[in-house]
Amino acid sequence: MTIGNRIFLQRPMGAVQYLQAFRQLPAAVVADCMSRLPALSCDIRLWSAPKKPVMCGIALTVKGRSGDNLMLHKALDMAGKNDVIILSNEGDRSQSLMGEVLTTYARHRGIEGLVLDAPIRDIDGISKMDYHMYAAGHTPGGPFKDGPGEINVPIACGKIHVCPGDIVLGDADGVIIIPRQDAQRVLLESQAYLKVDMRNFELAKTGSLPREWIDQTLADKLVEIIEGSYQ
Numbered sequence: 001m002t003i004g005n006r007i008f009l010q011r012p013m014g015a016v017q018y019l020q021a022f023r024q025l026p027a028a029v030v031a032d033c034m035s036r037l038p039a040l041s042c043d044i045r046l047w048s049a050p051k052k053p054v055m056c057g058i059a060l061t062v063k064g065r066s067g068d069n070l071m072l073h074k075a076l077d078m079a080g081k082n083d084v085i086i087l088s089n090e091g092d093r094s095q096s097l098m099g100e101v102l103t104t105y106a107r108h109r110g111i112e113g114l115v116l117d118a119p120i121r122d123i124d125g126i127s128k129m130d131y132h133m134y135a136a137g138h139t140p141g142g143p144f145k146d147g148p149g150e151i152n153v154p155i156a157c158g159k160i161h162v163c164p165g166d167i168v169l170g171d172a173d174g175v176i177i178i179p180r181q182d183a184q185r186v187l188l189e190s191q192a193y194l195k196v197d198m199r200n201f202e203l204a205k206t207g208s209l210p211r212e213w214i215d216q217t218l219a220d221k222l223v224e225i226i227e228g229s230y231q
Contacts, residue, residue: 005148012165040158057112067095071149
C-alpha cells in the first residue's frame, strides 16, 4: 500500500441515520452547540443557487495534490445519494478543480453536494445551478490530472479536520463538520438549542432580549468603566 497514493472503497456510514434530522437545522445553531469551533474557513463559500436551504451528507474525503483533480474524478464515480465530496487541495488557489460539466455530472448522480478547498470555474453556469457547490473562489485556469492523492482518508479542509463518514452540514452561511461519533449527542443538543434561538428571535422583535449578561460579563472580566472621554 502506497501512503499518499491510495483509495479506500469503504468508510463508516453509521451517521446516515441522522441526516434527515440535521437537514432541519441551521448550520449556525449546530455550530453553537459544538463550542463554535466546527466551521470551515469562510474562504469556502456557496457559489450555486440550491432550492434546498440545507446540504447534509456523509463525508467522502479526497486529498489531492495542488491543482490536480485525478482523485476528484474517481470520487465522483464512487459517490451517490447522501454523500458529500469534500476535498483538500493543500490550500492551492492557482487552478480550478472542476467546472459546470463535472458539477452537472455530480448532480445527475444524486450526490448531495461538493465542498472544495480549491477554486472552481464556469461560475456563470454554476451560479445558476440548483445544487450545493461550495468552493474557495473561481479562476479560468484548469486542473492537472496526474495525481497522486487519496480517497477516504482523514483530511484538513478549510482548516477543519474531516474524517471519512463524518457529517458535512452546509447552508448559506457556510459549512460545518460533525464528527460521526458525536452525531447523536450534537443532534439532540442542537434541536433543544433551536427552540431557545427561536424564542430569542421573537424577543428581539419586541426589544425584550435579555441584555443583563453583558454588564455582568464585563464586571467578571474586570473591565474598567470610565465616566468621561479619552484624553
